[in-house]
Amino acid sequence: MRVEYINPFVDAAIQILSSTVSKDISRGQISLRSSITPMMGVVIIVGLAGQVSGRIIIDMDRETALKIASAMNNETLVEFDELTTATLTELANMITGKAVTRLHELGFQFDLTPPALFTGEKIQISDNKIEALVVPIEIPQGKIEINVGIKEE
Amino acid sequence: MKATSDFPNLNQKPADGLKEDGTPYKVLIVDDSIFVKKQLTQILQSEQFQVIDEASDGEEAIEKYKEHFPNVDLVTMDITMPKMDGITALEKIIEFDKNAKVIMISALGKQELVKKSLLLGAKNYIVKPLDRKKVLERIVMILKR
Numbered sequence: 001m002r003v004e005y006i007n008p009f010v011d012a013a014i015q016i017l018s019s020t021v022s023k024d025i026s027r028g029q030i031s032l033r034s035s036i037t038p039m040m041g042v043v044i045i046v047g048l049a050g051q052v053s054g055r056i057i058i059d060m061d062r063e064t065a066l067k068i069a070s071a072m073n074n075e076t077l078v079e080f081d082e083l084t085t086a087t088l089t090e091l092a093n094m095i096t097g098k099a100v101t102r103l104h105e106l107g108f109q110f111d112l113t114p115p116a117l118f119t120g121e122k123i124q125i126s127d128n129k130i131e132a133l134v135v136p137i138e139i140p141q142g143k144i145e146i147n148v149g150i151k152e153e
Numbered sequence: 154m155k156a157t158s159d160f161p162n163l164n165q166k167p168a169d170g171l172k173e174d175g176t177p178y179k180v181l182i183v184d185d186s187i188f189v190k191k192q193l194t195q196i197l198q199s200e201q202f203q204v205i206d207e208a209s210d211g212e213e214a215i216e217k218y219k220e221h222f223p224n225v226d227l228v229t230m231d232i233t234m235p236k237m238d239g240i241t242a243l244e245k246i247i248e249f250d251k252n253a254k255v256i257m258i259s260a261l262g263k264q265e266l267v268k269k270s271l272l273l274g275a276k277n278y279i280v281k282p283l284d285r286k287k288v289l290e291r292i293v294m295i296l297k298r
Contacts, residue, residue, distance in 0.1 A: 020282050073188070086188040090260075093186075093233070094281050097260030101280075104263050114233065 003133065005103075006030065006148040009056055010135045012098035013146050016091065017139055021071045028136035033147060035128035040145070041065075043123055044092040047113035054130055054150035056099075058092050062119065064142025071141065080119055089115045095146075169293050170202030177203035178296055179224055183214040183239065184231035184258070189281070193229055193258070196285050202292075211237025215245050222250060227296060230275070232259040232266065240270060247274040254295055258283070 010027060018025050042065040044058040060068070062080075069087040070077045077084050092115040100110045132149035170177050180202050184190050194204050205221055208214040211234055218225055228246065232239040239257060246253045257270045262280040270278055276295040279288060 016282060019284075073191070082187060083191070086186050090186045090188045090281075093260045097281070098262070101262040114235075 002150075002152075003030070004106075005052070005150045006133045006135060006146070008099040008102040008106075009095065009148050010137070010146050012095045012102065013058070013137055013144070016094045016098060017068075017137065017144070020091070020094075021068050021141060022139045025137065025139050028138065030133055030135050033132040033134050033149075036124055036126040037132070037147070039118075039123040039125060040143075041119065041121060041123070042088070043118040043125070044088060044115050045118070046092055046096045046115045048150065049111045049113070050109045052108070052110065052150045052152050054148070055127075056096055057125065057132075057145075057147040057149075058095065059145040059147060060142060064144065065119075067141035068139075068144075085117050089117055092117075168201035169289050170197060170200040177201055178226040179203050179205045179221070181206050181208065181214070181217055181221065181225050181228045183208045183211075183228060183234075183242070185209045185234045186231070189231065189258075189283075192283055193288075196283065196288055197292075199285075200289060210234045211239060211242030211245075214239075214242045215249070218246050218253070219249060226254065227292065228253065228255040229258050230255050232257060232261060232270075240266070240273065243270060243275055244273050256292060256295060258288075 014025055014027060039059050040061040042060050042062055046056045048054045065088055066077055069084045072087050096112050100112055103110055127149060130149035130151050132147050134145050134147045137144045172178060180197055182190050182193050182204055190207055197204055206217050208217045230239040230243055243255050246255060255275050257275045257278040260281045267278045277291045279291060
């Protein structure tokens with residue numbers, strides 16, 4: 001998988017998180033993920049189709065997710081209710097929307113599926129046909145991982 | 154002794170959401186996300202716009218527009234929605250009322266979508282995340298032109 005594919009997603013995540021959650025933001029080192037990956041507890045998956053196929057996974061733990069949703073709503077959210085999930089889904093929407101717009105400007109035609117949000121303990125994602133690159137992002141609310149797995153058609 | 158607060162504030166501007174006659178502009182919000190609907194409602198209501206109704210997909214948007222017509226001053230329209238997307242809904246609303254004022258609000262900023270919406274009759278296009286000042290400026294530009 002080309003590393004150029006992951007940068008628009010990480011850049012978009014940083015821009016969106018910076019304007020909606022916290023300007024105190026930093027990105028960590030990129031790493032390759034093995035085919036079975038444990039998730040932190042709150043997983044948002046957006047599918048990609050078109051010239052490429054694959055998925056973007058935004059992964060964070062429950063506490064971080066609630067803090068992010070709270071910051072975006074300017075109120076303290078303590079449960080995974082409709083508003084919390086709608087907020088996190090919209091976060092994923094904005095990140096992937098921005099990234100796909102950028103990729104489009106670079107000449108890539110990607111289509112996105114609506115985000116799907118999963119919560120649970122000990123979630124594992126396995127996709128052995130796709131190579132995934134992961135970049136962690138740190139904000140005061142916690143760590144978020146942007147996991148991009150793309151296969152060219 | 155009089156304090157500054159006792160004097161009328163000559164610099165206070167009237168709320169963006171009020172027409173010259175003091176009645177509020179009526180807005181229909183269309184988006185499938187309750188978070189976005191909440192954000193937009195808060196922004197609009199803070200300037201005294203009246204949110205008369207909301208819709209969660211393109212089909213519902215058309216139904217509600219026709220139901221409230223001619224008492225809809227503005228529609229805010231998301232693009233990616235189930236059942237019917239915002240561009241198709243925009244097209245059908247303009248077909249029904251060529252003077253409809255629709256502003257697109259989307260997470261997607263692709264030039265082709267912006268162009269298509271404007272050609273179909275949308276008055277403006279806002280890319281999320283929503284910036285309160287920008288949203289209000291663009292809406293005021295459309296309504297008070």
